[in-house]
Amino acid sequence: MRFFLWLLFAFGMVHAKEVLLPKHIYQYLSKENPFYYQAIGEQYVAKGRELFFEGTLDTQINAKYDDKSYPLTTGTYQELELFKTLGNGIEFSMGYREAKGTQEYNNIITGEDGEFLSSVKIPLFSVLYDISKNKVDINTAKISTLQEKHKSNLNLLKLYFNVSKIYYQLLLQKELVITQKELLIKAKKTRKFIDKQVKIGKLPSVMLIEIEQMIMRREQQNLYEKNNYELVKNIFLQYLGLNREAFEKQFTIPSLKMLKRPLMPLKNALQVAIENRPDLKIIDFELEKLALKKSFNNLEQFPKLDMKFSGLYDPINQEGYKVSLNFNLPIERSRYRGMDEVLQKQNLMKQSEKLQVARELQTSIMNIYQKINIKKEAIVFTKKELTLVRKLESVEMKKIHEGIGNLIFLNQREIAVLKVRQKLLRDYYDLKTYYLELDYFLGKLTR
DSSP states (O other): OHHHHHHHHHHHHHTOOOOOOOHHHHOOSTTSHHHHHHHHHHHHHHHHHHHHHHEEEEEEGEEEEEEOOSSSSSEEEEEEEEEETTTTEEEEEEEEEEEEEEOOOOOOOOOTTEEEEEEEEEEEHEEEEEEEEOHHHHHHHHHHHHHHHHHHHHHHHHHHHHHHHHHHHHHHHHHHHHHHHHHHHHHHHHHHHHHHHHTTSSSOHHHHHHHHHHHHHHHHHHHHHHHHHHHHHHHHHHHHOHHHHHHHHHOOOOOOOOOOOOOOOHHHHHHHHHOOOOHHHHHHHHHHHHHHHHHHGGGSSSSSEEEEEEEEEETEEEEEEEEEEEOOOOOSHHHHHHHHHHHHHHHHHHHHHHHHHHHHHHHHHHHHHHHHHHHHHHHHHHHHHHHHHHHHHHHHHHHHHHTOOHHHHHHHHHHHHHHHHHHHHHHHHHHHHHHHHHHHHHHHEEE
């Protein structure tokens, strides 16, 4: 017998359902989930874009080959060059070329064994200030990657908030179905009592019609609540990517209870929000990008001064060299002054945006604290009200049993109890969503 009971217990444990908790939501929000990937996908795009801009510093091989045979001229030309650009704009090259006969587009002449080439081009002011367009593009792309990561965190905050809110809506709707069903059960119990009393002549038969009408109304309302519950469940399941059968087999939905969670001091909450919020970090990265652009634009106030050293080595004719200097200076410097003005104003706008977001964040958190405290006080009063309406309902039921009651009054009392119970449940739901909002503003919903 004990062995049989043990088997039953083990079988039951294997097939026991899990209580659906918020942690299960995070288990199903993974890269395989389209809602999750939609929230984070841009950070992978940004990573690829970063690699693209880093490609400007790739070592390159350039090759050229010409072989011509015209009626009056013949010639061959071949060249192989290894080219490398550094982040500060310096360009290196090494190569080999061989030119024979008459060249078509240049007057290059080499010995029989060709010649080896090397050169270095130095943009003096770029090297002096350690900045170039390539370096700006690469660093901007790197900042954008970090920025997109925080945008993903912000998107995840919104996603977790929305799905968690629907989770609590599901719990609330289940409780509303239960309260509506209990109201229906009360009417059916009353019908049994009335039916007995009518048969022995203590109550008029018209009360049977009245109670049947009451039951019919409650059946309809029960049907509507069940439908609302199923609709919320469908929305919830779309985010998890579970079908209804798998969900029903694995999980059971818990009851909605009062959330008892202490609040940290408001000052601490504001500090946590400033440190955690992704949108503030996103603005910080925008300011970093503007700083990079300003550093690069500062070069526009100086002339473009490029120095190039070229050298060659011919196995027969020995070595040679060439020094080149390229100078360019716009006299009015309109590009520099115009872009400098643009970047200054953009910086002021971003600083203003950051201050605005911080102030809005502070106001939102203060309001959430106010809502939570008021809701907790309201719940105390609602519980007291529920005690009172239940007493009135009990008195009205006694009148029915004593033959001096009225179904209309009983219905009113029972409906009053239902409404106060549902108001209390909605208060519980509101309190949970307020805490969700608080976590959202504190940046604490991400895993």
